[in-house]
Amino acid sequence: MNRTPFCFQSRPKILSSSSVVGALEKKGPLSSYFDLFSPDSKFEMDSWEKAEAEMVRRSAEVAIKKAGLQNENMDLVFAGDLSNQCAATAFGWKKEKIPYIGLYGACSTFALSLGMAALSVECKLAKNAIACASSHYSTAERQYRFPLEYGCQRTPTSQTTVTGAGCAVLGESTARDFPFVSEFLPGIMSDFGIKDANNMGAAMAPACADTLVRYLSESGKTANDFDGIFTGDLGFEGHQIFLELCQKGGHDLRKMSEDCGKLIYDRESQEVNSGGSGCGCSATVFSGYIMDLLKTKKLRNILLIGTGALLSATTVLQKETIPAIAHLVRIEMED
Amino acid sequence: MNRTPFCFQSRPKILSSSSVVGALEKKGPLSSYFDLFSPDSKFEMDSWEKAEAEMVRRSAEVAIKKAGLQNENMDLVFAGDLSNQCAATAFGWKKEKIPYIGLYGACSTFALSLGMAALSVECKLAKNAIACASSHYSTAERQYRFPLEYGCQRTPTSQTTVTGAGCAVLGESTARDFPFVSEFLPGIMSDFGIKDANNMGAAMAPACADTLVRYLSESGKTANDFDGIFTGDLGFEGHQIFLELCQKGGHDLRKMSEDCGKLIYDRESQEVNSGGSGCGCSATVFSGYIMDLLKTKKLRNILLIGTGALLSATTVLQKETIPAIAHLVRIEMED
Numbered sequence: 001m002n003r004t005p006f007c008f009q010s011r012p013k014i015l016s017s018s019s020v021v022g023a024l025e026k027k028g029p030l031s032s033y034f035d036l037f038s039p040d041s042k043f044e045m046d047s048w049e050k051a052e053a054e055m056v057r058r059s060a061e062v063a064i065k066k067a068g069l070q071n072e073n074m075d076l077v078f079a080g081d082l083s084n085q086c087a088a089t090a091f092g093w094k095k096e097k098i099p100y101i102g103l104y105g106a107c108s109t110f111a112l113s114l115g116m117a118a119l120s121v122e123c124k125l126a127k128n129a130i131a132c133a134s135s136h137y138s139t140a141e142r143q144y145r146f147p148l149e150y151g152c153q154r155t156p157t158s159q160t161t162v163t164g165a166g167c168a169v170l171g172e173s174t175a176r177d178f179p180f181v182s183e184f185l186p187g188i189m190s191d192f193g194i195k196d197a198n199n200m201g202a203a204m205a206p207a208c209a210d211t212l213v214r215y216l217s218e219s220g221k222t223a224n225d226f227d228g229i230f231t232g233d234l235g236f237e238g239h240q241i242f243l244e245l246c247q248k249g250g251h252d253l254r255k256m257s258e259d260c261g262k263l264i265y266d267r268e269s270q271e272v273n274s275g276g277s278g279c280g281c282s283a284t285v286f287s288g289y290i291m292d293l294l295k296t297k298k299l300r301n302i303l304l305i306g307t308g309a310l311l312s313a314t315t316v317l318q319k320e321t322i323p324a325i326a327h328l329v330r331i332e333m334e335d
Numbered sequence: 336m337n338r339t340p341f342c343f344q345s346r347p348k349i350l351s352s353s354s355v356v357g358a359l360e361k362k363g364p365l366s367s368y369f370d371l372f373s374p375d376s377k378f379e380m381d382s383w384e385k386a387e388a389e390m391v392r393r394s395a396e397v398a399i400k401k402a403g404l405q406n407e408n409m410d411l412v413f414a415g416d417l418s419n420q421c422a423a424t425a426f427g428w429k430k431e432k433i434p435y436i437g438l439y440g441a442c443s444t445f446a447l448s449l450g451m452a453a454l455s456v457e458c459k460l461a462k463n464a465i466a467c468a469s470s471h472y473s474t475a476e477r478q479y480r481f482p483l484e485y486g487c488q489r490t491p492t493s494q495t496t497v498t499g500a501g502c503a504v505l506g507e508s509t510a511r512d513f514p515f516v517s518e519f520l521p522g523i524m525s526d527f528g529i530k531d532a533n534n535m536g537a538a539m540a541p542a543c544a545d546t547l548v549r550y551l552s553e554s555g556k557t558a559n560d561f562d563g564i565f566t567g568d569l570g571f572e573g574h575q576i577f578l579e580l581c582q583k584g585g586h587d588l589r590k591m592s593e594d595c596g597k598l599i600y601d602r603e604s605q606e607v608n609s610g611g612s613g614c615g616c617s618a619t620v621f622s623g624y625i626m627d628l629l630k631t632k633k634l635r636n637i638l639l640i641g642t643g644a645l646l647s648a649t650t651v652l653q654k655e656t657i658p659a660i661a662h663l664v665r666i667e668m669e670d
Contacts, residue, residue: 003410003434006460047653075338076521083647084419086439090524090645094658099338099521101447101662102645104421104437112436123458125341125519143649184460186411186434189425310425310437312418314478318382323429327436 004218005185005328012121013178014114014331015069015128015169018062019288020055021280022137022163024272028265033288034164035062041138041163049088052081052136052165056092059132059165063287067128067169074098074169075126078113080105081134081279082161084143088134092165098130105327107204107233108187109133110166110283111306112327117170118181127171134165135278144197144313158198159235159261159277166283168291176334179294183219183330187211189310191323197316200324201238201261201274204307207324208234209245211305215328216251223251228302230290231326232282233261235275238307260285282306300333339553340520340663347456348513349449349666350404350463350504353397354623355390356615357472357498359607363600368623369499370397376473376498384423387416387471387500391427394467394500398622402463402504409433409504410461413448415440416469416614417496419478423469427500433465440662442539442568443522444468445501445618446641447662450519452505462506469500470613479532479648493533494570494596494612501618503626511669514629518554518665522546524645526658532651535659536573536596536609539642542659543569544580546640550663551586558586563637565625566661567617568596570610573642595620617641635668 022041113131140161239259261275357376448466475496574594596610
């Protein structure tokens with residue numbers, strides 16, 4: 001049995017990261033941390049799907065440039081999104097000519113891609129590897145729910161799919177000014193019988209608690225050993241349930257846990273119901289905001305727990321329950 | 336730059352494999368190699384989507400049992416399928432309580448999952464890891480094309496989505512009677528402007544040739560060094576194009592190359608147009624037929640090149656071209 005956290009020996013560094021967002025995200029509290037935005041979230045494209053792919057492409061361009069590298073230095077991309085057949089990711093990366101591995105983890109995709117990219121650097125499958133994830137409000141709404149033109153009202157527990165693409169370049173470096181991935185724990189699916197696709201936070205919270213409690217128990221650490229435990233993206237309802245589940249398991253996370261879906265919008269002034277969701281949420285909050293806190297040493301030792309609801313529009317129509325998963329990566333900054 | 340084939344040092348063994356298929360596949364020439372089948376391809380479920388998930392679940396059950404192991408010995412699953420949000424895979428695996436990483440590579444998924452499972456064993460992320468992929472004719476038809484009830488005619492170049500799930504259990508073993516994964520080369524996307532979603536073989540053939548030629552060039556090997564080069568799934572049209580492209584590149588593969596999409600059906604007696612496709616095609620042909628040839632030492636040194644067309648129904652409607660990718664794994668049998 002080897003379900004313990006994987007500890008990286010080579011300290012795979014996060015050499016750079018980029019975040020590209022839409023209009024609503026740019027108006028939110030993390031505005032200054034994002035690299036690029038599109039004022040109409042269209043990125044000068046003629047369909048929402050093409051806009052999402054273009055957003056992915058720009059996030060790649062910025063991240064590789066910020067690392068001071070070229071496409072030909074990149075050996076592998078791990079990436080995914082919410083669109084059917086992960087088409088936004090494929091079309092965003094198709095011209096970059098970098099070996100490509102598509103992942104599907106719903107909103108957990110960014111943490112998963114970060115773990116896999118770090119693993120590929122550790123085991124020398126790649127010298128430099130990329131982690132990337134994206135989502136777009138308008139592609140997700142018409143794919144999962146209703147066309148925007150329909151003007152459908154959302155329920156209070158529903159989350160707002162973030163328009164955003166986040167990208168990180170990983171590689172080996174002896175320089176001490178880069179954060180590094182130190183541990184990775186892939187999640188186990190859980191299904192607590194939630195059927196309400198407008199309350200995915202509730203479906204994902206138990207999976208998130210399961211992964212964190214398993215991590216703490218296997219590693220012998222406590223929540224207080226970390227100065228940040230970021231979940232992404234449970235939203236306001238889901239994060240509260242997650243905190244309560246952890247409390248019941250003997251772990252008080254109130255001091256150090258935050259959720260990317262809560263951080264990205266201002267719930268008071270922006271109409272976002274239970275906060276942000278979508279692969280692009282934790283991808284941009286991590287690549288923009290959290291990376292900044294790490295690089296400026298305001299944070300030195302964090303956990304990022306990506307949470308995904310593994311439903312589809314078809315499974316919802318067939319009245320299936322929602323399985324969920326949470327993948328954990330630990331990221332540290334050198335002293 | 337590190338885009339050379341990854342050579343496994345630890346010889347990750349394929350301890351067992353399973354193949355579960357539908358009615359049409361069971362009537363085909365590889366019938367005797369499959370472990371289980373469903374006479375109506377419904378697997379006693381009340382929707383095609385639930386049938387595909389159940390087929391995945393049964394393939395897992397059989398593979399783990401054949402390896403003489405239990406679920407709790409499994410540390411990681413790499414798996415994916417064609418359904419939106421890879422829901423068939425998620426629902427097939429959700430009760431198994433094994434850490435789960437979702438992949439999306441369209442019909443290349445099985446070769447990709449085999450490479451990733453071998454990597455996770457090599458770098459000790461997992462002691463035992465599973466590779467799995469599936470597809471179902473009836474879920475794919477209604478998702479990508481038309482509901483079956485519509486009775487739509489297919490074009491001659493179109494491929495028939497295989498109803499099948501294949502699963503392989505990998506792990507370390509000193510026993511010499513298991514095939515092992517010796518090399519892995521992730522693919523680079525290519526897009527040659529094909530827009531016809533009924534001719535995916537033509538879209539995938541250049542990606543397949545690109546990966547193979549890159550592999551031979553980087554490894555210094557020739558096609559004659561292998562006693563089998565299996566592509567999956569280009570079908571009759573695509574495989575012919577692939578052979579011609581390789582010929583132009585100076586590699587004559589006519590003696591040792593076969594395509595899983597050509598092997599699974601009898602084109603003369605079964606109405607399958609250009610042959611089989613879908614993640615389940617190479618998954619079941621490998622897990623059933625090719626594994627048998629390896630274990631009986633009729634083959635000792637093969638390449639499996641999984642080919643995927645990274646389109647979606649939406650990208651087709653938006654008149655986008657079809658990006659394709661091909662992932663390569665080399666599998667050897669001990670002397």
